[in-house]
Amino acid sequence: MLNYWRIAAVALITTASALFTDVETGRQPELHLSNLVKHQSPPNPIAFRLPPALDSCYDAAWDPTPANWFLGTWYFIYSNSLIYQLFQDMQWTLSPTETTPLDGTLQDLTTEFSLNETSFVFENYGIDTPTVKDGKLIPDSYFYVPTGPLAFANNTWEVIAWGYDSNGVPYSVVYETPADAGLVGPSLDIISRDDNGPSKPTLDAIHEGIKGLHNDQLDKLLASEVKLKQNGGRNGQRYPSCNATCVTNAYAYGVALGTGA
Numbered sequence: 001m002l003n004y005w006r007i008a009a010v011a012l013i014t015t016a017s018a019l020f021t022d023v024e025t026g027r028q029p030e031l032h033l034s035n036l037v038k039h040q041s042p043p044n045p046i047a048f049r050l051p052p053a054l055d056s057c058y059d060a061a062w063d064p065t066p067a068n069w070f071l072g073t074w075y076f077i078y079s080n081s082l083i084y085q086l087f088q089d090m091q092w093t094l095s096p097t098e099t100t101p102l103d104g105t106l107q108d109l110t111t112e113f114s115l116n117e118t119s120f121v122f123e124n125y126g127i128d129t130p131t132v133k134d135g136k137l138i139p140d141s142y143f144y145v146p147t148g149p150l151a152f153a154n155n156t157w158e159v160i161a162w163g164y165d166s167n168g169v170p171y172s173v174v175y176e177t178p179a180d181a182g183l184v185g186p187s188l189d190i191i192s193r194d195d196n197g198p199s200k201p202t203l204d205a206i207h208e209g210i211k212g213l214h215n216d217q218l219d220k221l222l223a224s225e226v227k228l229k230q231n232g233g234r235n236g237q238r239y240p241s242c243n244a245t246c247v248t249n250a251y252a253y254g255v256a257l258g259t260g261a
């Protein structure tokens, strides 16, 4: 409890500047106002939902993530994605697009080193649009469309659980629909605001929660999940942001397309 109030006080001071000015430390749980003790597990059970993409009568009882809770940088900790397993120190940075009027769209930037090369940060950029199904907005579900040459690799991502681990650090479990017209299969990702990932008791609860959904597809994804490499290799660098060249996905392949680099 005390811990939460301390984190909340720090958050008030740092939230505005934390996104793009601070350097990487491997942790940024302070991005969150932590009034959400009931979402800490353990001691509380984790509320899971089936991914709405897999569930024709998706759960309207879902407790959505609080406004802005999901923005900022997350570390990818576990995934069954074979693509993600080719990289290390992978991060995911979300920020609002500056559209007027505000329409809920997000800028979506994934950044990572390849496994064998740490002098170049791959940058993958796209726009997330909130999912609407049968005229209804589905909370915490987005259609991702990468810009330029990568638009074919679009998919939908959906939060299926979120909260704080037993240390008070935010985590989320995300389901991704297949991408690249089905060439890349669906994935189940566990992400955290700490590059060590969720604490062991919370990770155990996450695994139990996924199994508790009794969904064959999710069980299969969970069974093939591996720990992604996070070794602090990007510590000391600036938190990721995407400049005018990056937003064209010029840095998505490890070379700058069209710049001769």
Ligand SMILES: *[C@@H]1O[C@H](CO)[C@@H](O)[C@H](O)[C@H]1NC(C)=O
Pocket: 114, 116, 117
């Ligand atoms: C890294 O690995 C990729 C694929 O395995 C290979 O194509 C590339 O040449 C390697 N790069 C270096 C710098 O070794």
Ligand SMILES: *[C@@H]1O[C@H](CO)[C@@H](O)[C@H](O)[C@H]1NC(C)=O
Pocket: 145, 151, 152, 153, 154, 180, 181
């Ligand atoms: C999404 O990807 C599919 C398959 O690659 C492609 O046919 C479609 O045009 C893409 N959608 C957008 C909005 O780019």
Ligand SMILES: *[C@@H]1O[C@H](CO)[C@@H](O)[C@H](O)[C@H]1NC(C)=O
Pocket: 243, 244, 245, 246, 251
């Ligand atoms: C844009 O970002 C890339 C990669 O982070 C960097 O190499 C490049 O110098 C930047 N370009 C400008 C104009 O700042």
